[in-house]
Amino acid sequence: MAPPLPRPDTYWTPALKKRVVAVTVSLVVGTALMGLKFYIYRLTHSSAVLSDALESIINVVASGFAMGSILFAALPPDEDHPYGHGKIEFFSAGFEGALIFVAALGIFYTGIRHLISPHPLPHLESGLLLLLATSVINLALGIFLIRVGRHTASLALEADGRHILTDVYTSAGVVLGLLLVYLTGWLWLDGLIACLVGGHILFAGGGLLRQAFAGLMDRSDPNLLDDLVAFLNANRRPRWLDIHRLRAFRSGARVNVDFHLVLPRDLSLAEAHTEVKALEHLIEAHFDDQAIVLIHMDPCHPGKCPRCQWRSKRICNHPKETHASWTRTHLTRVGGQSAV
Numbered sequence: 303m304a305p306p307l308p309r310p311d312t313y314w315t316p317a318l319k320k321r322v323v324a325v326t327v328s329l330v331v332g333t334a335l336m337g338l339k340f341y342i343y344r345l346t347h348s349s350a351v352l353s354d355a356l357e358s359i360i361n362v363v364a365s366g367f368a369m370g371s372i373l374f375a376a377l378p379p380d381e382d383h384p385y386g387h388g389k390i391e392f393f394s395a396g397f398e399g400a401l402i403f404v405a406a407l408g409i410f411y412t413g414i415r416h417l418i419s420p421h422p423l424p425h426l427e428s429g430l431l432l433l434l435a436t437s438v439i440n441l442a443l444g445i446f447l448i449r450v451g452r453h454t455a456s457l458a459l460e461a462d463g464r465h466i467l468t469d470v471y472t473s474a475g476v477v478l479g480l481l482l483v484y485l486t487g488w489l490w491l492d493g494l495i496a497c498l499v500g501g502h503i504l505f506a507g508g509g510l511l512r513q514a515f516a517g518l519m520d521r522s523d524p525n526l527l528d529d530l531v532a533f534l535n536a537n538r539r540p541r542w543l544d545i546h547r548l549r550a551f552r553s554g555a556r557v558n559v560d561f562h563l564v565l566p567r568d569l570s571l572a573e574a575h576t577e578v579k580a581l582e583h584l585i586e587a588h589f590d591d592q593a594i595v596l597i598h599m600d601p602c603h604p605g606k607c608p609r610c611q612w613r614s615k616r617i618c619n620h621p622k623e624t625h626a627s628w629t630r631t632h633l634t635r636v637g638g639q640s641a642v
Contacts, residue, residue, distance in 0.1 A: 315376070315590075317454040317455075317590070317592075318372070318373075318376045318454075320450055320453070320454050321372045321376075321450065321451075321454050321456050321459055322369070322372065322373070324446065324447055324450040324451075324459055325365060325368050325369045325372055325447075325458075325459060325462065326369070327443070327446070328365045328368070328443060328447055328462055328463075328466065329362065329365040329366060329369060331439065331443050332358065332361045332362045332365050332443075332466070333362050335358060335436050335439060335440060336355065336358035336359060336361070336362055338432065338436055339351065339354055339355035339358050339433070339436060340355045341432075342355075342429045342432050342433055342436075343355050345424070345425040345428055345429050345432075346423045346424060346425055346426055346429035346480070347421065347422075347423060347424065348416075348423050348429065348476070348480060348492055349412040349413060349415060349416035349492060349493055349496060350412075350413065350416070350475075350476040350479050350480065350492045350493070350495055350496040350499075351429065351433065351476055351480075352412050353408060353409035353412050353413060353472070353476070353496045353499070353500070354433070354469070354472050354473055354476050356405060356408045356409070356412075357405040357408075357409065357468075357469055357472055357503070358469060360401040360402065360404065360405045360465075361465060361466060361469055363401065364397070364398045364401055364462060364465055365462055367394055367397055367398070368394050368398070368458040368459060368461070368462045370394075371390045371391050371393065371394035371458045372391070372456060372458050372459065374387050374390050375387050375388045375389075375390050375391050375456075375458070375553075379594070385553060385556075385558060385594065386553050386556045386594070388552070388553030388556050389517065389518065389553050391456065391457040391458040391461075391517075392457060392513075392514045392515075392517035392518045393514070393518075394457070394458040394461065395457050395458060395461035395510050395513055395514040395517070396510070396511055396514030396515070396518075398461050398462065398465050398507075398510055399461075399507045399508070399509075399510030399511035399513075399514060400507070400511070401465075401507075402465060402468060402503055402504070402506060402507030402510065403504065403507045405503060406500045406501075406503040406504045406507065407500075409472075409496050409497070409499060409500035409503065410496075410497055410500045412493075412496060413492075413493045413494070413495075413496030413497040413500060414493060414497060415493070416489075416490070416492050416493030416496070417490050417493030417494055417497065418493075420489030420490045420492065420493065421489065422489065423480070423483060423489065423492065426480060426483070426484050427484070429480065430477060430480050430481060430484065433473055433476060433477050433480070434473075434477055436473055437470055437473035437474055437477065440466055440467075440469050440470045440473065441467070441470045443463075443466055444463045444464070444466035444467035444469075444470060445463070445467075446463070447459055447460070447462050447463030447466060448460050448463035448464065448467075449463075450463075451463055455552065455557075455592075457513070457517065457552075461510055461513070461514075464506065464509075464510065465506075465510070467506075468502070468503050468506040468507075471499065471502055471503070471506075472499045472502075472503060475495050475496075475498060475499035475502070476495060476496065476499065478495060479491050479492050479494070479495025479496065480492065482495075517551075517552070521551075522551075523550065523551060523552060524630070526550050526551070526552060526557065527548065527550055527630050527633075527634065528630055530548065530550055530559065530585075530633075531548075531628055531629065531630050531633055533584075533585070533588050534628060534633070535627050535628050537584055538628070539577070539580075541565055541566060541569070541577050542563060542564075542565070542577065542581065543564040543565060543566065543602050544563075544564035544602075545561050545562065545563055545564070545628065545633045546561070546562050546564075546632075546633065546634075546635050546636070547560075547561055547562045547598075547634070547635070547636060548560075548561040548630075548633040548634045549561065549634070556589075556592045556593065556594060557589045557592060557593045557594070558593070558594045559585055559593055559594070559595045559596070560595070560596040560597070560598070561597060561598070561633070562597075562598045562599075562600050563577075563578060563581065563597050563598070563599055563600065564600045564601070564602050565577055565599055565600070565601065565602065566601075566602055567601035567602050567603075574599050578597045578599060581595075581597060582595045582597060
C-alpha cells in the first residue's frame with residue numbers, strides 16, 4: 303500500500319520553494335547557455351569551444367537530475383523510509399561528479415585532436431565576446447546556487463552550483479586559449495588549453511564524488527557537531543547533567559541526532575520525560591523542524607558527576623564544582639559519565 307501523500311503545508315516548505323526556484327533557474331539558464339555555446343562553436347570551429355559546449359550538456363542533465371532529487375528528498379519519512387528520503391541528494395552529487403568525469407574525457411579527446419592537427423579559427427573576435435558573456439552569466443548562476451544550497455542545506459543544489467562553476471573555469475580557460483591564439487596565431491594553443499581545463503574538471507569531479515561517498519557512509523560532520531555543541535552549551539539547563547554518545551548526520555535537508563542524556567537519578571519518570579521533550583523541541587526548532595531527535599535517558603551516578611549543576615541532598619553531598627562547557631570530544635565519547 304502506497305504511503306499517503308504529505309500535506310502541502312508540510313511538503314512545500316519555504317526552504318523547498320527556494321530550492322525548486324533555484325534549480326529551475328539553473329535548468330532554464332543552462333539550456334540557453336548551452337545553445338549559445340554550440341552557436342559559438344559553429345562560428346569559430348574551435349575544439350575548445352566544442353569541449354565547453356559538451357560540458358554544458360552535462361550541466362543541463364545534472365540540473366534536471368538535481369531537481370528530481372530535491373523534490374524527492376523533501377518527502378517526509380514514511381513506513382518504508384523512516385529516516386526520510388534525503389540521501390538521494392548524495393546520489394545526485396555523485397552522479398554529477400561522474401558526469402564531470404565524462405565531460406573531461408570529451409574535452410581531452412577534442413583537445414588532443416586539435417593539438418595534433420590544428421586548423422584556422424574563423425570569427426574569433428565575435429566568439430570571444432559571446433563566450434565571455436556566457437562565463438559571466440554562469441559565474442553569477444553558480445554563486446547563486448551555492449548560496450541557496452548552503453542556506454537551505456541542500457547538497458544537490460550546492461553540487462549543481464559547484465558543477466556550474468567548473469563550467470566557468472572551462473569557459474575562462476577557453477577564452478584565454480582563444481585570446482592567445484588571436485594574439486599569437488599559434489593554433490595549437492586551442493587544444494592545449496582544452497586539455498589543461500579538462501584536468502581541472504577531473505579534480506572538481508573527484509571532490510564531488512568524495513563528498514557524495516562521505517554522505518552515503520554517514521561520515522562524521524565536524525561542522526554539524528560543533529554547531530550542536532555550541533547550541534547545547536547555550537541552552538543548557540541545570541538538570542541536564544551530562545551528554546555522551548552524541549551522533550548526528552545530514553540526510554538532505556533533515557538532520558538526524560541521537561545521544562545519551564544524564565539526568566538526576568531522583569527525578570520521577572514524568573519529570574525526566576519533561577526534560578527530554580524540552581530538549582527535543584529545542585533541537586527541532588534549531589533546525590527549523592527538519593530534525594529527527596532520539597534521546598536516551600541515563601541516571602546519574604552519585605559522586606561521579608564532575609560537571610553536575612544539580613544538587614539533591616538525598617543522593618548527592620559532594621561539593622559543587624565549577625561549571626565547565628561541553629566540548630565535541632566530551633559529548634561524542636562512547637563511555638558514560640566520567641569520574642574525576
